[in-house]
Amino acid sequence: MKKSADHLLFVFSANRVYKQLWLVILLLLVAQTAVAQQPVTDDQVNEVAKGLYCPVCESTPLDVCPTQACMDWRAQIRDLLAQGETEEQIQAYFAQRFGDGVLAEPPRRGANLILWFFPVVAVVVGGFFFSRYLRGLKLQQPAVVAAEPNLREETAVLPPTQAPQSDYIARIEAELRGES
Amino acid sequence: MLADFGHFTLLIAFLVSLYAVVAAGFGSWQKRPLFIASARNATIVTLPLLLLAGGSMIALLLSGDFSVEYVWRVSSLETPTILKVTALWGGQAGSLLFWNMLLAIFLAAAMLRKWGEEQVFMPYVIMVGSFTQLFFLGLSTFIENPFARLDFVPPDGNGLSPLLRHPGMIIHPPMLYLGFIGFIVPYIFAMAALISGKLDDEWIRTTRRWTLVAWLFLSLGLILGGRWAYDVLGWGGYWGWDPVENASLMPWLSGTAFLHSVMIQEKRNMFKMWNMFLIILTYCLVILGTFIVRTGVISSVHSFARSDIGPYFFGFIAFMFIFSAFWVSKRRDELSSPNHLTSFLSREAAFLYNNFVILAILAIVFLFTYYPIISELITGEKGFVGPTVYEQALAPLFAVLLLLMGVAPLTMWYRTSIERLQMSLRWPVVATAVFTLILFLLGIHSVGALIGLFVVTFAAVLTLLEFWKGTRARMGRGENAWQAFSNLLARNRRRYGGYWIHMGVIVMGFGVIGVEIFQQETQMRLQQGESLSLGNYTMVFNGVERYAGPDDLVVTEATVDVLKNGRLVKTIHPQIELYTRTQQPMTIPDLRATISEDFYVLLVNWEPTTADAATFRVFLNPLVNWVWAGGFIFVIGTLIAAWPDPRKERQRVPQPRRAAIGAAD
Known part of the structure; x- marks a missing residue:
């Protein structure tokens, strides 16, 4: 106010x-x-306090922090709730007094937007380069098939007509034979 | 006197390490094996020297010599004996000394092992290993000297931080350190392989078990840390995406990626460069993690500037990174593989997808963890990234990772046909969908929960099928079910140990979904004899007493009856602990645990002036014990995978490469 x-x-x-x-x-x-x-319940206070972090103790949510300072802050939240303020208004009030650092979720503006864009960009851009890299690895494939005897061996084990499930069992059985 | 002796042994150890680096370098340059042998002995001798230093520190702590600043800082006259010993890692200077001791143990063990074909690595292993030791010894000897004296002798000490007096916190740091330091060994061998130019998979096979053991300790450290948070911090959860937690999660992530991708190199002789990158990354994250875990500087640029050792750490990490990158680029031709990917649907491709997802998670955690510093540099204002931001960004990636975990074991090396994969997936998909539908009909309507449960159940079905198919194939050869199952694990420890670890992750996954999505809580002020209800539980408040504990502790303890469906099931005692010297209160929960949920009660507030009323906070944590059970399964699986197999060990050397293909993963 x-x-x-x-x-x-x-x-x-x-x-x-x-x-x-x-x-x-x-x-x-x-x-x-x-x-x-109606009196404000503890649950309502905690609901708001959850969105805030103790400005003094390192990374402790306000609803958890047992120090005297945080008890006072919770009492303040209770007063504000009793005055009819909403969760957003109370959070804005604390952010204005103690800085955005007290918010559990930084406000979605300015540099903070990085936090929401980066994961998407990382996966998309990373995925793009990753798939290009994979395709590059696969390009020369025809030459490779001949060069890698193991491949021929493994494909030769499976007659194409056989049920696909059976080659799995065949592999396990091959292991059994190899070991005993 | 003893303090001077301790500091003196540190100084000698520093000089001995310096000698080891120089002698190993000179010996390999001039081809003088005698110098290399001497460097090896020097590396081994560092261990007894550091044990003397550590022993001196413990003796000082036990005798309560408060003229030593560190002793004064972390202990007091009333500190119980066991905590006086563990105070060795209760503060920054002491934990650096402890770190040095552990590294010396690992290096001495590496030196004393039987050296075979990998003998060519030795001078470089000594150089890189002792150089790392040298850096940490330099910090301990010259900058964070644990034996530094005060100008006067205070009558009593400060006492250990209350948070560090819990048994969980006593074993948690050593586990974490063992994990951190364990990962230094494969890095050292990787660098030795790079410098010596012997770039086959010898270094990977030599360090495979070291890596698994390091990973085991790091996992244990993370799980115990979570348990400690749940039992002591009193917020009803176990993981808060705190910078210190993230600092130990990040090397775990890159280490996990490494453990998977080395299998491609062993099997297909591909991605050597990638494996080098992963182990170098893990090493850098380990050093960074050590620094952050110890000092917690993430919270602000200012606390970083205040830290004495920050610039040295960053200098060292930068140097090691450039040094590693130089050798990778020098050997890039030898690192590139002649082999190629044959199909996007193959085991090796699946491992790469897994690596991609894990590194995406790592990158996001990295940005979020360091965001407070970044935002302070850009905007001048400290930003804080709370758990909800992490969860939004990471939940989809973890879901993909779990899907891959279930499907990847069905793929085969080289290539898998799409029909085959469809065939193997059809019934598991149907079964899981039916299960999810039943959950929906039973009243679970949260979309997030349904997706999560579908993914976890699907992975569970596929992983259990792997065990079933393997067991059945063995039973077909006349073994009974138990024999078949145990032989399956014993004969192919790496693969089935791995699947066992996957099962641990799946069980933890169920627990995480339970707590994250279905947790209920309430808080209320109760008069004596009053009760409150949550779910089908009721708690009755039956009184409070206050008494003095050990040291400067004052305990306020409530007596609470827990009723489930109206029937008394347990009487519990949540507490407020107050350490009067620091005036630091802690709310220690008490709980009633079952396989399906925890009823978790915190005594939030009680004042002597209103003696018959107290405020309680109550959580109902569904499936939370699955997290711990999953952790236990996980650890057992890692032990299965790492346990030496004498039969294989004998075969290993003469076995030609070709024969190994297909026999083991």
């Missing part, structure tokens, strides 16, 4: 203004009907 004045001044987004208005209205409603309100 601290920054709302800045937002109204600099961001001419109708949507945002409405949101702020809604909040004000909600706050008024909450203030009036505080008695009738």
Whole structure:
């Protein structure tokens, strides 16, 4: 809420203004009907805390961290939830105060998009070069068949008419013979 | 006094290693076998020197000599004796010393083995191995001296970090280190093969068992680390994609790729260059992993800049990488293979697909792990990559890997006809589809879960069929079922040990799907005598007591009755442990474990002021014990594959290459 004045001044987004208005209205409603309100459960708090990481302890999710600081942060989440803020709003609030580093999933913008593009690009581009490499390995095949006696041997073992399953058994039996 | 002695032995060990490198180099350059023999002795002597240094450190820890900074840092007067010994690897300087000791053991063992045909490797094995030792000894002797003194003698020490007092954490680091260091041996032999120019598969056959044992320890380290997290960290899970975890997963991944692809070289004499690349990559990831596991610098550029040893590590990795790359490029003609791929549907192609997927996973994990540093450099703001990002990116790749794991054993070397493959896959596909349909009708509607379960079940069916077909073929020769099965494993340890490992992965896969997708949880504040329910479990809160534990520990322990379907099944005691000196609290869960699920209870909060109320967090973790059972199967399989086969051992040398084809994978 601290920054709302800045937002109204600099961001001419109708949507945002409405949101702020809604909040004000909600706050008024909450203030009036505080008695009738449902208490925020621990599960709701944890649900939000899961998306956040403790800014102090290394890589510990906020819903798990047992330190006093994190208990205070969870209490803060509870207050914000009681005020009717959504999960996204609360996460944005923490990110704004402590940096994007507290978010379990970095916001999908700017340099962070690498995290979602890279896996796809790596597999596609990598796959492209990999398949080209494989095809290159296979090109000279006709010459190779003659050069590799093993290949002829192995294909010769299987009469083409035989059921494909049986060559597997044949292999196992060949092993048995070879060993005993 | 003892500290000076310890530091002195480190210095001597450093000089001896330096001598080993120089003497081996000079001996091979001038063709003087005497120098090589002397270098070999020097390499062996490093071990007793380091054992003296390590022994001194343990003696200092046991006697509580707090004038030594390291002793002061990781132990205190009240530290139990066993933890005083294991505090040897409880901090950075000590674990570097421990690392040095383990490397010396591996190198001495490599020197003392029976050298046969691979004798030509020896000078280079000494040079590369002792050079690695020299680097770590240099760190220990001059930069992170574990024997450094304080200016004064403090009355008491800091004590070991609470996280490191759990039994799991006592054995986890040595396992991980053994795995890391074990992979250095095949790297050393690979480099020796490159430098000597003897580039047949001798180095691979020489180091095959070393590689498997290294892989076994690394796997054990990862599994034990997961178990430790589950038992101590109290978040209901076992793997959090933490940088430190990833640092040990990455060499495991490249090592796994290597274990598979060397089989192509042994069988088909192909992909020598590729295998060199994989083992060099594994070595670099091992050194990098050692550094990160010890210092945890990933979290920020600043903590990296603060670390004393960071620049040295990166310098060393860069040097070794350039050194390795130089030799690979110098020998590239000898490394290229005369043989060619005969079909895209063949065992060797399947191994390549496996390598591709594993390396894609590795690349993604690498980027995500180092992203905090990268983003801080680009944007100035620290980015954090949480588990959900990893899971989105990696889940499809792991599914493909599992599919390959099931299908690849059906392919044959050289080529497999598509009809044959279809024939072998038809019934397993139908059976798995029916099974998945039944799961759907039983109420599992999550698409992710259904795909995952289909893939895992499919791989399970195919792998079990492999065992069945092999056993049946042997039974056809008059053996009874048990004989046939055990002979199948004993006679072809590498292949069926491998399939056994695959079964371990499959069982773990079921467990991972269970926890990832079907985990339930809830948290609630309970008055004494109140209860909460989750699934068909109910827990009743029956009171709290607080008592003093060993050292500076204060334990707050709740008594909780666990009821399943209304019937009392177990009384458990979740705890909050508080180490008063550091004021570091830990929530230690207690649980009721069955084959189908764990009921996992955490005592989150209890204050003496409101004595009869406490907050509990409860998880229902379906199939989580399959993860541990799968890990156990996995380890057994690795032992089967690595166990020496005396019969084969005798045959190995005179056996001509041709005869080996088809006999073993």
